[in-house]
Amino acid sequence: MISQDKPLQSPRARPGWLRVALVAGVAVLVSAVVIGVRNAGEREQEQVASTEIRKVADTLSQMVGNPEVRPEALPAIDPTPKATGFYGELERVIKTVAGERLAQHKAYLQDLNDIGMPRLLDAHRLARDTGLVESRMILEQAEHLLPKYQQQSLQVLKDMPALIRSLAIREPEKQKMLTRLNASFAQRNASLEQVWTLEARILQEFGQMITLLDDNRQYWYADHDELLFDHDDDLNRFRQHMAAIGKLSAEQEQLGKQQLTNLLSALP
Secondary structure: OOOOOOEEEOOOOOOOHHHHHHHHHHHHHHHHHHHHHOOOOOHHHHHHHHHHHHHHHHHHHHHHHOOOOOHHHOOOOOOOOOOOHHHHHHHHHHHHHHHHHHHHHHHHHHHHHHHOHHHOOOHHHHHHOHHHHHHHHHHHHHHHHHHHHHHHHHHHHHOHHHHHHOOOOOHHHHHHHHHHHHHHHHHHHHHHHHHHHHHHHHHHHHHHHHHHHHHOHHHEEEEOOEEEEOOHHHHHHHHHHHHHHHHHHHHHHHHHHHHHHHHHHOOO
16 A cells, blocks of 8 residues: 655755865965965055955855855856955965856756756656666766866865965065965864765665665655655655765755855955
């Protein structure tokens, strides 16, 4: 007998590591450049640059605090500095990095949309997917995207020294920034690696959900936007995978919020 009282609305598949990677890269740069020159003078221009960087942080906070926000709703980041002189140079490079990372974020979401990842657990799509071949193909393509975006996100940190060396500022000031940057590199890199570990585990949970559905194809069906299961054990296992994904995603979000806090705390 079909258990009509056990509906399960299928969640959207929303891997979210990139919002964390984006903030991490900008946070480490802000920390290095602002702390490194806070006593350099020109306080008025420092405040102008700080205000502009906080606007960048507001854009990033929309992404971190609301993973449902559509990428086109995020405002573009104009790299043109409002401050002048020394602080204008710092503002420019931070805006440039943030703008590039935001473009990466949008490209990632577009790639996920193109392969159908947001609809992986759509009840009607699952019901039409004979042998769940399409579902496995979607997951396989998502897994193939990870190395590409992992490399791009880690490259953010690797490019920081070159960015600082490119600034039109005095050499002693560059060395202060590089010292600060080098001191925090290991920690920032470890944080990004943790995000990638979580992302891989999320995809593994999705894969196990698809395997569960494939192994028990005759014991579930789609009704509107929900999956209905014949057996309590199948339903409970499916919910356990959903709960695991929720926990892993929450860990990712917490890492992103911590990076955003680090970014804001570095500003005067």
